Amino acid sequence: MELAQVRLLVTDFPACYHFYAEVLGLKPQSGATEGPYEKFSPATGSAGIALQDRAMMARVLGELGDAATGHRSLVVLRVDDLDAYCAGVVSRGGVLVHGPVPMTDRMRVAHLRDPEGNLVELQEWLLLGG
Template sequence: MELTQIRLLVTDFPACYRFYRDVLGLIPQADDERGPYAKLSPDGGSAAIALHDRSLMTAVVGALADAPAGHRALIALRVDDLDAAHAELTARGAAFLREPVALGDRLRVAHLADPEGNLVELQEWTRALPA
């Protein structure tokens, strides 16, 4: 078995697409904010976040529960400099739920939410795990 991607089922595809492309700066495989599907990755790498229009998936699988309320997913993105990433994303219009803070003795984090309420955690690793 091989994990190929994790998809977020979204109701407002264009708003979510613009958030991941314009605010977080992820690079889309194809630049089309109309959807119904998009795969975006940092620096064009192989790891990706995929967005999928919820109504289309409802048609494919027959039924999905109502649009979820509250935070349903957390996407963790590693950055080299959390303070710099925080400043850059704030300048792009990001509204953080939690400012940069230490989380234990090896990690600093900051949190924001996408237009659908999915949490995005920016992580700066301050020291590696012991081998």
């Protein structure tokens, strides 16, 4: 088995597309800025993040509501330099809601939300012992 992607069901597809492509700097697969689907890839790694129009999936399954409530997902992105990456995110319109701060002795994190309220965690793994 292989993880192909994490897919987020979103209501405002264009705003989320802008967030993942422009604010976080992930590479879109096709450029479908209006949806109903797009996959984004980081510079390294094999798994990606995909956006899916929530209303489209509601029609397919006949069971999902039009809006999510509470925290339904957490997208985690590992970066080499958390402070520099966060500065870039903020300069591109992102708003940090937490951090950058140590989470453990091996990791620093920062959190922000996409336009749909999905949490995004930015991680920097720390080397121990030097």
